[in-house]
Amino acid sequence: MTRLAWSEVPRPQMDRFADVALAESSALAHEILRAIRQEFPELRLVEGESGEPKALVGIRRAIEGFVHHLASGAGAADPRVPSEVFQEFGRGEGLNGRSLDSLQAVYRLGVRLAWRRFAEIGQQVDIAAPAMYELAESGFKYLDGLVEQSVRGYAEAAARQEGERLRLQRRLIDRLLSGPHPDPAQALGERAARIGWELPATVAVGLLIRPAREAVAPALGRGILLDMESEQPRLVIPDPDTAGRVDHVRHATAGWSGAIGPTVPLASAVASLRWAETAVTLTEEGLLPHGEVQHCTDRMEELLLLPSRDLVDAAAARCLTPLNGVAPAQARRLADTLLAWIETSGGAPEVAHRLGIHPQTARYRLRQIRELWGDALDDPDRRFELLLVLRSKRLRATPPTDAVHPGSTVRAARS
Incomplete structure (x- = not known):
């Protein structure tokens, strides 16, 4: 088995490298943070309980963690990343609506500056070039680990935000369908604004029949409200007569059964829901076809006559x-x-x-x-x-x- 070059570094040299790097870790962290702020002036710094910027604490911990790993005798391979700090950075990006691209660019800059200083320290303590090459490779693996932890935090924040948005969306749908509302703006405006939904002039309300208990939600897009938590998922289509919207909904709900009520003023959304409920009942009774989402206006005869069976x-x-x-x-x-x-x-x-x-x-x-x-x-x-x-x-x-x-x-x- 090939021995790693870093493992061949004499222990006294390894200790001197670690001592110098740890002694300079605070100054190096400040230097890296200054460079980051200069390169990314839009970056928002949040202070921790100690009063220091959390980013500064994270950079210092990353440096110290990396150096301790090298000095432990574990070698330059697979350095352990301080997970919680960098997951929190990822969560912060997600909660503030930014992408991970900017955070990765920040990490790359930090690793590049840290490696530059580590290379100088390696020369000072006479560590051989092959061992320093391994150190550089280890630094890039460390970068990958930082990004991985931040991605986890980002995904967690995104899931939390999406869960909150869906909760608020369900509350908006509940309120919308509790009508009619003489003044929709007053009744719905605040709830709609919290999820960025612009109140439309007209809507059509649909009900879906799940093809399976764990069916994946139709990809309707954010403009169309969807509540998958109900026994029969509900959807609210804004301004349904807009060109292309009907086709979009049809493609997105392919394979589902259900019904979409007629287009009505926003204030009367509950009337559209009632027709959709009638059509879904007929579908479940086998009187309307399964495997497609019916448009109530295309089924006027059935909707008018079939529910009136006793009278007929x-x-x-x-x-x-x-x-x-x-x-x-x-x-x-x-x-x-x-x-x-x-x-x-x-x-x-x-x-x-x-x-x-x-x-x-x-x-x-x-x-x-x-x-x-x-x-x-x-x-x-x-x-x-x-x-x-x-x-x-x-x-x-x-x-x-x-x-x-x-x-x-x-x-x-x-x-």
Whole structure:
């Protein structure tokens, strides 16, 4: 095994190197701090309990720790970094909104100045060049360790800040959806300002259904409020009619199920939420498709008719009475034909085209329908009622004859 050059340095020389370096550690730390402040005048210095700048304390500890490691006989490899001090520096950068790039530049400058002085001390005590080369390499490893500890502190601060921001964001969403708010600026302004959210004129509120318990949050961006802590994650889209915003949300929520309510004034955000809740309920019941986030305005028919099932069934029992005596299969065909006739407002050719049947078949069915309903078909209100009932039945894919009274006699009918 190759012996390291630093380990070959005679002990008296190693001790003299350590004694000189430790004796000068305070002066060297001040010199490095002056150079740093000159090179980085924007750097903010914070004083510790002793009244000294924390940066000065950190530089001195870094020098002393490095020298003690060398003098301990452990050699020049893998010097131990004073972790807490440099984690705190990283946390400070994170909490003050700065990047780690400037901090790394500061560290590089400090290591370069320290190495320059260590090289002079090495010459003074006659340490061989190969050992000093190892010392230089060890200094760069030390730099890597300083950066690593600062990155940990920075990440911790960033996580803490993000956690606080998400907490404030949830409180804003709670307040927004507790409305309506006659004066949104007064009700929401302070909470919005704390997370840097500019109050929009309009919003759309969405609810998501988790594809899995630990699903990763959609990457919606900071402009869109997202609360992943709720059982059904909530999102608030500001000014949703802005060009490209709908596409952005669609891409970000790919693979999720859920619904986005209609665009409403900010003061009425809770109204958008109610429609989203209705759509999510229908999705969970299998009445709207899974695997995509529905836009409520694209599902008006389902949202208006499907939640009113009890009312529609009660109306069906009355307005579909003429089908009570018709065989179930024939009743379904007549109901489909009646709906096509109401929807097209046309005659047999239009109905036949819509249903994909022969015009003569359509004429025969229309005559039967006229015989069953009579003059009621000429009443616009009755036609509208029939339209609602039959469309609701079609959406639920259930035969309209489920409103037929039990025990009714079956009237023979031709197809």
